[in-house]
Amino acid sequence: MHPAIFIGFSVLVGLLFALQEYLNARRWGYRIGMLFLSEMWGMQFLLWGVICWLLWRFLRSFVVNAGLGTMLARILPLSIALSILEEMIWVLFFPRVPIDRPPMDYWHRLTFQLNAEFVDSMAIFWCAFIFFRGVAYYQKFREKETTAARLQVQLVQARLAALRMQLNPHFLFNAMNSISSLMRTDVEAADTMLEQLSSLLRITLDRGEVQLVPLHKEVEFVELYMAMQQQRFAGKVKQTLSVEPELHDALVPALILQPIVENAYVHGVSKSCEHWELAIDIRRDGKRLRMSVVNSGNGLDLVHKEPERKGVGLANVRDRLRLHYGERGSLSLREVGMGRVNVTIALPLQMNGNGTEEAARFDA
Amino acid sequence: MTIQVVLADDEILARQKLRLLLREQADCEVVGECATAAETVALVHATHPDVVFLDIRMPDMDGFDVVDALSAEPEFTMPRIVFTTAYDQYAVRAFDVHAVDYLLKPFAAKRLRTTLQRIRERANGAPAESARRNGERYTSRIVFKSRGRILFLPVSEIRWIAAEENYVRISTESETHLLRETMAHLEERFDPQLFLRVHRSAIVNLQHVKEVRTESDGETAVILINGQKVPMSRSYRSRIQGLLRH
Numbered sequence: 001m002h003p004a005i006f007i008g009f010s011v012l013v014g015l016l017f018a019l020q021e022y023l024n025a026r027r028w029g030y031r032i033g034m035l036f037l038s039e040m041w042g043m044q045f046l047l048w049g050v051i052c053w054l055l056w057r058f059l060r061s062f063v064v065n066a067g068l069g070t071m072l073a074r075i076l077p078l079s080i081a082l083s084i085l086e087e088m089i090w091v092l093f094f095p096r097v098p099i100d101r102p103p104m105d106y107w108h109r110l111t112f113q114l115n116a117e118f119v120d121s122m123a124i125f126w127c128a129f130i131f132f133r134g135v136a137y138y139q140k141f142r143e144k145e146t147t148a149a150r151l152q153v154q155l156v157q158a159r160l161a162a163l164r165m166q167l168n169p170h171f172l173f174n175a176m177n178s179i180s181s182l183m184r185t186d187v188e189a190a191d192t193m194l195e196q197l198s199s200l201l202r203i204t205l206d207r208g209e210v211q212l213v214p215l216h217k218e219v220e221f222v223e224l225y226m227a228m229q230q231q232r233f234a235g236k237v238k239q240t241l242s243v244e245p246e247l248h249d250a251l252v253p254a255l256i257l258q259p260i261v262e263n264a265y266v267h268g269v270s271k272s273c274e275h276w277e278l279a280i281d282i283r284r285d286g287k288r289l290r291m292s293v294v295n296s297g298n299g300l301d302l303v304h305k306e307p308e309r310k311g312v313g314l315a316n317v318r319d320r321l322r323l324h325y326g327e328r329g330s331l332s333l334r335e336v337g338m339g340r341v342n343v344t345i346a347l348p349l350q351m352n353g354n355g356t357e358e359a360a361r362f363d364a
Numbered sequence: 365m366t367i368q369v370v371l372a373d374d375e376i377l378a379r380q381k382l383r384l385l386l387r388e389q390a391d392c393e394v395v396g397e398c399a400t401a402a403e404t405v406a407l408v409h410a411t412h413p414d415v416v417f418l419d420i421r422m423p424d425m426d427g428f429d430v431v432d433a434l435s436a437e438p439e440f441t442m443p444r445i446v447f448t449t450a451y452d453q454y455a456v457r458a459f460d461v462h463a464v465d466y467l468l469k470p471f472a473a474k475r476l477r478t479t480l481q482r483i484r485e486r487a488n489g490a491p492a493e494s495a496r497r498n499g500e501r502y503t504s505r506i507v508f509k510s511r512g513r514i515l516f517l518p519v520s521e522i523r524w525i526a527a528e529e530n531y532v533r534i535s536t537e538s539e540t541h542l543l544r545e546t547m548a549h550l551e552e553r554f555d556p557q558l559f560l561r562v563h564r565s566a567i568v569n570l571q572h573v574k575e576v577r578t579e580s581d582g583e584t585a586v587i588l589i590n591g592q593k594v595p596m597s598r599s600y601r602s603r604i605q606g607l608l609r610h
Contacts (some may be wrong), residue, residue, distance in 0.1 A: 080393060161546035195472040199512025202452065202468075216531065216542055224511045248542065360508035360543050361456055362553050 006056065014038075014045025032099075043093055045084045048121075051169050052128045063129065063203050064136040077131070083354035153159035156323055160211055160253075171225075171262060172201075178232045188232055196228040207254055211324070212354045215282065215289075216248040222280070229265055237265075237274060243282045249352045250289050253324050259313035260293045261345050267341065268297035284349060293343040294336065314343070321347060367483060370411060371397045372404040372430070373419040373448065374522055377602055378469070382417055382448070392480065401425035407432045410580040413443050415464070420449040428454075431461050444486065454513040454584050459507040466507075480520065487494045503554035510541040516601055517541075519554060523572045523587075527565035537590070560604055562586050576604055 018034070018041035025032045040312060055063060066075055091097070091110045098104075098112055098299040175197050182190035203221055219241070226239050257280070264278055277296045282289070314331065321329035336342045369392055371379045380398050386392045388530040396407045408416060408430075420427040427447055436560045437444055447458045450469040458466045458539070462488065467549065505518050517536070526533045532545045551561055561567050567585075574589045584601055588593040596604075 190471040192474060194470055194476065198470050202512040220511050220542070227511075245531070248531050250528060273468070360506045360545060361459060362458065362503040363462075363505045363507075 003053045004055075006053040007046060010049030010052065011042050011044040014041040014043075014116060016361055017041045017045075017301050019225070023066040040094060040097070044086070044090055044117075047089055047122075048124050048128070051082055051086060055128070056132060060132070060136070063132050077128075079122055082125060083118055084114065086121055113349045116155055124353065131263060157211070160323055161209060170183060171258070172197075175200075175228060182231075193228055196224060196231065200224050200228070207343050212251040212350075213242065214248065214249045218257055219243055219282070221255070222261055222302060226260060226278070233265075233276075238275070238277045239278045244284055247282060247289060247349075248307045251350045251352050252289065252291075252347065255322050256317060256320065256345065257293070259290060259317050260291075260345070263313045264293050264295035264297075264341070264345070268295040285346070287349050288346050289349045290344060292342055294342045296338070296340050317345070321345065335351045365391065365485070365487065367415055367480070368395045368411065368413040369393065370395060370404070370413040370416045370443070372399075372407075372416060372422070372427075373403075374399045374422050374599065375595045376417070378448070380446075382476075387551070389480060390475075392486075399432075401427070401430045404430050404597075408434060408443060409440075410442070415446060417446050417448050417467075420447055420451060420454050425569060428457065435461075444483060447567055452509070452514055455507060455509070459505075459516060463516070465516050468514055492514055498527075503553045508541065508543055509538075510543075515541070519558070520569070520571065522559075522569050523588055523590070523592065524569060525559075525567040527592075532607075535592075548594045560600070562594060562600045562604060564597065566594050566596070568594055569605075570604075571603075577602065 004261045008264065015038055018037040021041070022034050022037050023034065043287070062070075063075070088110060091106065091113050095109075097109065104112070175193070182193060200221065203217075203224070207217070209275050212362065226241070230237060230239065261278070261280070268276060268278070275296065277294075279294045280291070281294075284290070314333070318331045321331055325347050330346050332342075332346075334342055347353050367389075369386060369466055371377050371382050371394060373382075383394055383397070394597050395411045395594050398404045399422070401422045404416070404418070404422075406587055409560070416430075418427040418430060425433075427445075427449075431445060434440060436495070445458075445463045446465045446467060447463050448467045448469060448471075449452070452468055456467050464483055467475065467479065484560070503519055505516055507514065507516050509515075517534075523535045523537065525535070529545045530544060530548060531542050532547060534543060536543045547561070547565070547567060550567060551559070554567070558570055559567050560570055568586050568588070573586050574587045576584060577587055578584050584596040584598060586596050586604065589592065
């Protein structure tokens with residue numbers, strides 16, 4: 001705390017006492033100057049303000065942490081000593097006091113003053129003492145509260161990071177296995193797929209630990225993933241992807257869409273091999289962002305019959321949506337006729353304020 | 365005309381890959397290989413190749429030092445440089461020293477063929493250079509990152525550009541790329557002899573325009589050679605017809 005606040009506040013208290021005494025004196029018919037009263041009270045509390053500030057500045061932890069023993073053994077003597085010291089200084093400033101008495105020497109005046117004011121001074125000291133303890137308790141409480149909040153955030157971050165990590169290696173190994181297989185049958189395709197996989201890794205590494213990314217980055221990732229799958233399924237899948245342009249800068253959890261698309265491939269294309277379709281549609285719905293992935297296939301029965309194949313994908317997405325958005329994020333899975341399955345994610349729309357994209361560079 | 369090539373990479377397998385892939389190209393000949401920057405400078409002096417495939421991180425100096433050393437000599441005709449590297453952070457620097465391309469390892473054979481095609485076109489002074497001949501005022505190439513790759517895209521390969529809010533979508537023959545750019549800026553940087561704004565949210569490359577058609581509902585559209593239809597505002601109609609008649 002700034003010393004001016006301390007001292008200013010205590011002088012203000014002193015002036016209030018002066019006003020009180022002035023009003024009392026008038027009521028009882030005494031005439032005593034307000035200015036004089038203000039000087040006396042103001043000086044007393046100014047001295048206490050300085051003393052308290054010094055205590056706060058240099059002896060805070062001692063005062064705040066003192067047990068009962070220390071209070072009696074150290075702080076009580078300290079309070080007596082400080083009260084006497086304060087009076088000694090005060091008396092120096094006001095040689096006319098006590099008023100209406102014949103002139104006295106310094107020690108007489110001091111004794112007189114101590115008789116009248118010592119208890120008051122002790123009371124002021126102990127009030128300040130209690131006030132310090134209160135402030136310290138409050139500060140400690142606030143500190144604990146912010147620490148708890150920070151820990152909570154860190155915990156959520158750690159869980160989100162763990163959930164994200166589950167995704168990467170899983171599809172990385174699948175892709176490498178596809179490449180290993182293609183190497184024997186179609187070197188050119190294996191070559192292309194390896195390049196695509198490197199691009200995916202590069203994007204992932206560039207992103208680092210970031211949890212929320214602009215939608216166009218997530219879409220870019222999914223496009224690349226789909227191109228790689230297209231390689232794997234020899235172009236048999238009819239893929240469509242549409243995104244409302246105003247949503248390019250909307251923030252979504254990184255890698256939220258890829259597991260759903262992967263899931264669509266697992267449950268659709270590997271089963272039926274004729275007219276296979278995958279449609280991704282991302283649009284705004286009021287204050288929400290809705291991403292839906294529809295795939296042709298064999299309906300939902302398949303998903304329920306083979307729970308082990310559902311893997312970590314959708315459960316992971318659901319967990320992450322809950323951690324990020326609580327009740328405001330959702331994932332729904334439903335059959336929409338002809339064996340088609342629709343997976344929809346909805347989350348609160350949140351735009352990326354700072355467009356930190358690296359722009360293109362032009363020659364000439 | 366044969367394209368004479370020098371391969372500079374400290375990794376044997378990296379050179380082998382390029383050697384094998386280039387062997388499939390009838391018009392390419394590998395005239396030398398080297399593993400350090402110093403060797404590269406010496407070999408390029410000795411063989412005067414058309415193209416150097418240059419790794420950026422090499423044991424002694426880096427690829428840019430090689431470029432500096434070569435371009436320091438006034439008499440020497442600089443070979444075209446294709447950087448090959450696993451690092452993506454040097455792309456802009458490579459672009460600034462006028463490298464032909466930037467191959468991020470691992471690259472597919474297809475990607476290398478695109479590079480070679482660009483080298484052939486440049487050798488023939490084909491479209492890529494046409495903007496440059498127009499007094500250097502306009503962009504002939506742009507560099508950007510898309511889907512984890514670095515692209516040095518000659519603007520001649522752009523078919524059309526669509527505005528998407530704070531972004532533009534650039535369509536080439538086989539792909540589209542989303543860039544954080546404005547239509548106004550592109551219009552300013554692209555040669556107006558080649559690129560024409562036909563709509564608030566569309567710019568077309570005139571080299572890829574087949575015709576302008578009025579639909580039955582009275583709307584006008586630009587039809588590209590590949591059949592793609594781009595919407596057009598009526599007010600632009602006279603301008604495009606004037607330009608197409610050339």
